[in-house]
Amino acid sequence: MDHLLKQQVATSKLVEFGALRHVANDIGHRDNDHQENQLIVQGQGKILLALMTEDNVAQKQLADKVNLTAQSTAEFVRKLEKRRLVTRKKSTADKRVTIVSLTALGRQEANQSLQEIPSFLQVLSDEELDQLAGLLSKINDGLYAEIGDADPTWFNKFHQLLTSHYLRQFHAGEQD
Amino acid sequence: MDHLLKQQVATSKLVEFGALRHVANDIGHRDNDHQENQLIVQGQGKILLALMTEDNVAQKQLADKVNLTAQSTAEFVRKLEKRRLVTRKKSTADKRVTIVSLTALGRQEANQSLQEIPSFLQVLSDEELDQLAGLLSKINDGLYAEIGDADPTWFNKFHQLLTSHYLRQFHAGEQD
């Protein structure tokens, strides 16, 4: 009973957080022209991240990885191509497949977007950041289990990308 | 320096969480037909929630509250009307304004969507839920400050709605 209440309170905070982050986000956008929504991993961004874990992939593989339809994937890849962040070329081995690759610019862009630390985390102390990371780890693990269906390898790679990305630059031995 | 690292780790967890929640969410959707995305407070849902804090409002007030343009608001209100969740009627006092009201169904729907506890919170213990709620409170407060620009009254009301909603059903005296 008390547990339920606590769950509900946490839920409400989460809902609130979602709403706040949303408006805070586009307040920022109104100033600076067209900056990436960091931390919103979807659409073109999702594709870009997926390519970071494995480059030169068939469009279809990409679609499977990120759990989008072939059509949506095609759309986003095309948009990324227009922005010169990826290239598309037909495979010679199998003339049906299109191979998608990151350009230098694309790689840079992706790295950069991972770099940004959302401003709202700046109110937290070291201990609080640890707490948050710990809680999110637990939640994420639960979600990984819940997913299963979707290609787990991509998410594992994604996970590694994310963590390794940050740890690479330091040589701290801490892990969870 | 160490602080930065902690921030980055937390960021990565957050990004990961976003991606996971996203796919976990639409895995659920593939089974059950068209269920609400709980906890995604935007578009029509945002309007619905806003009406919970104050009903029978002019469309313009609504737009101000939720920080959307009049046009977007009109669009969502229309969609909600088609779903029979709200009604629109011209004000007699001022013939320009359209008054939006929740229907019984709309109110029910909104309550229901607030009720749902995301499955991923079920992996957390009581203490962890408390921790999470605490952290989110702090983050949210920071975001409130960051926003400022947007109508703060709506967010206060929203905040109250959210918390009161959960606490109403019990008569526990706990607050944070």
Place this chain on the structure above:
DNA sequence: ATTTTTTAGTCAGGGGACCTGATTAACTGA
């Protein structure tokens, strides 16, 4: 070796969340 089936991708079209710009109808104030 030819037919059938599967597979990778494309086009067309649509829905939801937003936005800017232009226009109309009604209210308000000088």
Place this chain on the structure above:
DNA sequence: TCAGTTAATCAGGTCCCCTGACTAAAAAAT
């Protein structure tokens, strides 16, 4: 009363995503 604000609408556009229909190429089956 005439000009200027205000509430709303229409038109059109972008981004994220999906379903359905279809082609071309490869793989499997006959």
